[in-house]
Amino acid sequence: MKTIGGEAELQQDKYNTYFTDSGRSSLRLILRSLNLKLVALPDYLCSVITDVFVQEKTQFTYYKINNDLSIETSTIDDNCDAVYIIDYFGINHDYLRELPLVSDKIIIEDNVFSPYIENTLQLKKWISYNSYRKFSACAEGSLIKSNIELNSDLIHNLPAPFINAKYKAKRIKYEYLNRNLYSEENYLHQFKKGEELLDQQKEIFTISPQGFNQIIKFHESLVCENKQRDQNYQILKKWIVPVSFHIPDFKSFFVFSCENIQYIRKKLMNHKIFLARHWPNSYNISSSLYQNLLSIPLDPRYNKKDMERMSKIISKYLY
Known part of the structure; x- marks a missing residue:
């Protein structure tokens, strides 16, 4: 007979969970908690990631990212003890499932463009984090999920x-x-x-009460927001070719490739369209992706009319 009433039960989460003030603080917590000798980084990444590795005195090497944002796995250094994988704009590298590197190495999954953090590859040594600042109106906040225990004592119980x-x-x-x-x-x-x-900032802080409230409000509206993002993505796709064949579950940005990026950005500014460039190549890494990619935000600030206007203007300069 089923028991009814009393305080609700709760199944224990098999993952460790942590909150910090930002994505870079989460990365600092990961690096300060682990004794990593060499980490393989993708050759297409935000320079802030490299900055943190340099500041934390963690050695790294680069592996190649292809033009469709997939990983050239043969270029990953066998001597590394961890691989840093970026889920670019929410894409999922599910093709890694059968590769030895996912079972032999610690995988640090950079999931800063998505509210969803799941161990989809069922990795044995897995740490993943996001950054609410990258895909929502939140001013702060980063969630870490991991099956490796991190040192939570390093997080100051104060707002950043x-x-x-x-x-x-x-x-x-x-x-x-x-x-x-x-x-x-x-x-x-x-x-x-x-x-x-x-x-x-070099210290690690927690989220303020205001920050937690903003994150809760974001998740409350996530179902409706996803519908708007999906619609915006599909409208753009009719006019512009996305850089990746993979369609993310949470569509943060529509990313496309163009050759004359400065010319196109300047032309678009005349139409009050200001598109982000991902990312400045501060470390002079030899990847053409730094020169060729632009991104269009898909969040609910923009409706069907906005997307159609952008699509027509951008495609005119692209094709």
Whole structure:
């Protein structure tokens, strides 16, 4: 007979879970918790990742990422004890499932473009983290899931110094866009100040109560948001060829390749379309991806009309 009533039961999670203030803090927690001698990094990555490895004095080598954002697995150094894998814009490297490297090495999965963190490859030595700042309106927050225990004592139980400037910038931008108050320079100045504080930060902090609240609100609306993102993605796909054949579960950005990236960005700015370039090649790594990729945000700020307008304008300069 089934028991009814009382406090609800809860199955124990088989993964360790941690929250930090940002993706780079999560990476610092991982590196400070593990004694890694050599980590294989992809040759297409945000320079902040490399910065953290250099600052944490963790040795690394590069492996090749193909033009479709897949991994050239033969270029991964056999001597490394960990492989850093980036799920570019939410793509899933499920083809790695049968390869020895996923069972022999520690896999650090950079999942900063997605709210979903799952051990889809069933890796035995697996750590993955995201960054809510990359795909939502949240100003802070990074979730880590791992079947390797990390040193949570390294996380300061305080909000990070950068968040006040970020929240102020977001509030001013809202007032500027919706109530015609302040100026563009006002919020750009605050965003820059927040980024400078984050760049200076070397300690690891937790999320503020405001940050937790924003993350909860984001997940509450996730079903509706996913529908809008899917619709936006499909509209763009009719006009523009995506760089990757893989369609992510959570569509953060629509990423496409173009040869004359500076020319196209400048032309688009005349139409009030400002597209992010992923990423600046601060370490002069020999990969053409740094010069060729642009991304279009897919979040619910933009509707069908916005996507169609962008599609027509961008395709005119691309093809």
